[in-house]
Amino acid sequence: MISETPRVRFAPSPTGYLHVGGLRTALYNYLFAKKNNGKCILRIEDTDRNRYVEGAAESLVESLKWSGLEFDESPQNPGEYGPYTQSERNEIYDKHIKQLIEDGNAYYCFCTPERIKELRDKQYAAKEQPIYDKHCLNLSKEEIEEKLAAGTPHVVRLNVRHGDKIYVDDIVRGRVEFDSNIVDDQVLIKSDGYPTYHLANVVDDHLMKISHVIRGEEWLSSTPKHVLLYDYFGWERPQFAHLPLLLNPDKTKLSKRQGDVAVEDYRDKGYLRDALVNFVALLGWSAGDNQEFYKLDELVEKFSLERVHKAGAVFNIDKLNWLNFEHLRLMPVEDKIEGVRKELDKAGYDNTKFSDEYLSHVIEAMVERVNFIHENVTNCPYFYTPPTEYDEKAVAKRWKEDTPAHLDKLLEKFEALDNPVKEAYENALKEAAEELGVGNGKLIHPVRLSVSGMSGGPGLYDILVIIGKDETIRRIKEAKVKITALK
């Protein structure tokens, strides 16, 4: 069924940032293309001059690049079907709309916005489908020429033939039937001369030889207009695949009000691109084999449009967090070190004070305890600076009256150590505990509190090795003074 080399496209409108739903759409297009040895094209749909936002196209491209999705043809990397930005294609739309008008499949409309509104209000009040009444279709050739010559504001509309059934065959949804009577004579060319989505999209998809239109479900309702356009042009229709929407926890369409929707927001929060891509891939698709953890190339291998879901999917952050944890574990140490250095600077530390080796030990110690790279800093500040305060609950629970005396004994043992490794600390502590006639815990917990100020974290001896003997001893002594003063 799939043509030799399918061509698909992601065609965002530059009105801001890349929405995670957009990322999902882009991803499915990408996966489908790669899976089938096809081409994935990026086209910027900037025909709405009112909504155009300066720099939005660049932001889109940047987010896409960050996500790791590469396009075979794009404004930055044009192929033979350019330009890839719609605002640069006006001549092309002009040519095509003329053909449509000549063939009677489109017509000039000079109706004022007021008349349109009135008409619509009336239809709505009568509980009818609000569609244009083809008023201007009855204009004579002379009248049209005259108005055009006079510079009367006008649009060009699609001339929908009523009384037909229009069928849309969708890969995800199967056959969907529409009654042509309720299909509006859609504006194709706006009064500012720019095409609407419907015209530009169909013309470009055809000219760019797009074989599969993979887009959000919000387009399903206007697909009959597109299908008609293909038919009127005498062009072969592409295959359609309408993707389910991404939803807020309350099942409404994913919106900014209820959380982050921009890819850059997730990037800035420390989510890994592999995790975000993995997560978003699972929102509306599954291979059916219980695998949930994927690298991009595995997604390519397993993806198919036939296994895309029909129902919308709630964007649930918990699973994303888990995926981030899983992907983070696979990240090469060098990359983690680089990331930690950035986070150190962000947190106000001087990253140059720490060697790569030092940081790699911290990372190793924290690996099971971090979901995000920044947690290698925020969750364990004691690796970078001595504790300034001590967790109250832990103090109450672990710091008893005889603790300072116990620590004195331990300090003796520690001081005698020469360049200690993990086991040396452990043995020293055990010896001290034995000589004191107490359990190891009586020493372990106060030491942890002393060196970290916290009650949780990596194995105590790992912490000690990382911060070093001198610092360990210094911190224990300091804690003795400070915590005793607190009591």
Place this chain on the structure above:
RNA sequence: GGCGCAUUCGUCUAGCGGUUUAGGACACCGCCCUCUCAAGGCGGAGAUCACGGGUUCGAAUCCCGUAUGCGCUACCA
């Protein structure tokens, strides 16, 4: 209002007429491990498959209604 789409554990999903006492994952709870917090292992709770009718020997799976949700209904995409 009209048209369209959808509806399986809280969430993401498996399931495409019998192998299902509906499987997995995240989250949640418990146990084990253990110096803590995690991770990991094991286990638990959690879905009358929206509801009501059919079809069938047999339905989460097919058909029809209803309800609910969502989308579209723009000279926005």
